Amino acid sequence: MKPDNYPQQPSHIWEHFYQFTQIPRPSKHEQAVRQYVIDQAEALGHRWQCDAVGNLVVYVPATPGMESSGTVIIQNHLDMVTVKTEDKQHDFFRDPLSLAISDGWLHADRSTLGADNGVGCAAALALMTDDSVAHPPLELLFTIDEETGLVGASELDASMLSGERMLNLDTEDWNELYIGCTGGGGWSFTRTFKTELPASNLSYFSLSLKGLAGGHSGIQIHQQLGSAIKLLVDFLQSIEQVQLVHFKAGVAHNVIPREGEVIFACPSSEAEHLPEILDKLIQQWLGYLPAADHGLSAALETADPAAGLSVEDSTLLLDLLAAFPHGAQSYNLEQPADLVDLSINLACVELSEGQLELESSLRFFNAEQAIPLRRSVESLARLAGLQVEPKAGYPGWQPDFGSPLLAKAKALHQRLFGIEPAVKAIHAGLECGILKSKKPDVDILSFGPTIRAAHSPSERLEIATVAPFWQLLTALLAEM
The missing domain is CATH 3.40.630.10 (Zn peptidases)
Incomplete structure (x- = not known):
């Protein structure tokens, strides 16, 4: 109506x-x-x-x-x-x-x-x-x-x-x-990780982030909007001996990820510090995120034990996501400063039962300018043992x-x-x-x-x- x-x-x-x-x-x-x-x-x-x-x-x-x-x-x-x-x-x-x-x-x-x-x-x-x-x-x-x-x-x-x-x-x-x-292009990345059965000395939690603005990965990329993927990684890298069970964030290659959820395990001795770590990080994030992202909310809850990645593989994956480029990479030298020449969006992450899928897209005016970024992304993925599948680009x-x-x-x-x-x-x-x-x-x-x-x-x-x-x-x- x-x-x-x-x-x-x-x-x-x-x-x-x-x-x-x-x-x-x-x-x-x-x-x-x-x-x-x-x-x-x-x-x-x-x-x-x-x-x-x-x-x-x-x-x-x-x-x-x-x-x-x-x-x-x-x-x-x-x-x-x-x-x-x-x-x-x-x-x-x-x-x-x-x-x-x-x-x-x-x-x-x-x-x-x-x-x-x-x-x-x-x-x-x-x-x-x-x-x-x-x-x-x-x-x-x-x-x-x-x-x-x-x-x-x-x-x-x-x-x-x-x-x-x-x-x-x-x-x-x-x-x-x-x-x-x-013009543009992108990739999908995959890898299968071994999973371990739950251990008795671990505590299991879920963390969901909501309320970020998200938006268009092209025309809004210069606004420095928060990425749910990057914020979740920031939290997880603040925990000792973390083990990933599940990670899901992002909906499409051309959307800045606005929501996400992780399930993870950590030593029970670490568990009592998690609310304090999260509260401190939220205050840090709100200190630099734009006003459009200040609806951010987080829910940390206990979760059922489940098989997950080893500490070593969890560290590897989190290091990859932390190092993965995201956002504006260069600006036009002649047009106003908000015209981005080259950008990349770390769009989607899904880890479930040891199966990892990542999706990322890039945009450029000059295809040759994007070549070094393409190479660095693909090199980073190979170092992490991921299969790389480039997606068809467009002029x-x-x-x-x-x-x-x-x-x-x-x-x-x-x-x-x-x-x-x-x-x-x-x-x-x-x-x-x-x-x-x-x-x-x-x-x-x-x-x-x-x-x-x-x-x-x-x-x-x-x-x-x-x-x-x-x-x-x-x-x-x-x-x-």
Whole structure:
């Protein structure tokens, strides 16, 4: 059900976005939302086409008088990140989102909102369904499975597209125009450890950490948000003769880990000191973590004895996790200091019954700059006896400050809103890099309304930025 104060204008965007929030659309499960788009197209008699993996293009004829203008591609992805707080009962494969509005922001109840990239999808549909909009021929491209590694764009059949100009609507800061994005890659690591039966001189505990902000491992990596993995390791390395039984933290390669739990054993003589150690560390952490992480909470409880790693293997694994790089590695020398050139996210750790799985991802503008980081990560993993499986990477989108599309959008933004927009590149893996590699001659620009805390349960959309975003989009198309 819509909140009583759900926004009304621009009506077509807000209605389509609401429908997107009511249709489950996890990555790899976009069938229902894709059908919604197809139904909208067929109701208006528009042709559409899907490729072999499920990417969809809807072909919208030009409005009268603009038939001779060149075709414009409008590009978005259908899927959303599915993250919720532990206390939220929600099935992302079945349940609609529950929406609320507070202080000018639209958000979901303790889960991701899917404004990334649902609001862009809604704008693309609004261009089709709002007959007051003037535009050239449009190719509305809806890709699938973006959030798990830009899979849809990577497998796109580019022969479905003819446009030589493209607007991507997947960036998240209003009054900013984006002309570049990072490439990326990553790894999964595995190892099987021997386990030992419980010993009588050991005490067993569980520690869970919750309340960190988490967030997008690209556009928020410079904010120095806390990692549940790193904090849990910090605690465990403060205990003598610790033995790991279970370790689980992180949900996806592109999300900064916000929650985690460990089960461990230590000599019974150490047990009485654990609350004091934890309290001291929490105070230390809060002394340097950003305000967004100050909801951190910890629960230390006794646990049942269980087989775990030896002290030696536990030490090895904790040393690996402590030494594993995480966060911004270098910054751009020309752009503002918050533009990261190279970063890495230690995303997921799971240790269960001696089976270890790690996942990490990296982002870069210059692939060659990332080579030393790749080598150091893989060397560290091999030293710890891990099997290394690199994941398929994807290209970046190198900024083009001479873009005609950029020049037109800058001038139009200045004329409409009286301010010059910032021109930026984004430290995130937009599909633009892949699409540019498939269609090298396409001129690309990306912009969108303001979204905060994407990929986290705090994700929210600033309502006041949607109307001007729509105004710029429609005015830009009208002048093409």
